[in-house]
Amino acid sequence: MTTAPSSTELPAAGVYTIDPVHSTVGFVVRHLVAAKVRGQFNEFSGAITVGETLEACKAEATVQAASITTNNEMRDNHLKSVDFLEIETYPTLSFTSTGITAKGAEHFELTGDLTIKGVTKSVTFDLEYLGSGPGMAPGSTVAGFEARTEVDRRDFGVNFEGALENGTIVVSNRVTIELAIEAHKD
Secondary structure, three states: OOEOOOOOOOOOOEEEEEOHHHOEEEEEEEEOOOEEEEEEEOOEEEEEEEOOOHHHOEEEEEEEHHHEEOOOHHHHHHHHOOOOOOOOOOOEEEEEEEEEEEOOOOEEEEEEEEEEOOEEEEEEEEEEEEEEEEOOOOOOEEEEEEEEEEEEHHHHOOOOOOEOOOOOEOEEEEEEEEEEEEEEEO
16 A cells, blocks of 8 residues: 655655655756756766654765766766866765655755766755655565756856857756656555
8 A cells, every 4th residue: 555645744754765666866957958968877877865853854875976877878978077077076966855844744954065077066955755655575665756956057166158159058057957766665
């Protein structure tokens, strides 16, 4: 039986490991003002600790920068270069939560330290708890979450300033980060 969230209900207390096969760490950025380019990272790990209270909850994750994909090899190689993620020097991105606040029945604000290219800044995700239920493995429990935030890439030292002759910016400075997380507790 699946548990649908109610009032500030949380999944059962414990440590939930992020399942990378059933989760997505994605991003959206405007290109030439006319289109949105979507991408994701295919290699990441992390855990969500659910406590008895919101104050006892925390989340942490590590993303392998080289696993970035936008389904275009030329663009992906450019994103891995010194113009963007500089993966040879900064092989990972990370997030460590610093607090969570209830904003409704299943809605929260998750604040934490996001590190990209060695620069750490506080960000706040709009977080939705989707519910929990039995997992595929006997005796396991899964919980689902979606989260979203927007950052200015320049705040993290991602300073590519490409522009067309008419002044049109090639890549927006604003990047939306979108997470769809399935995590399991054994």
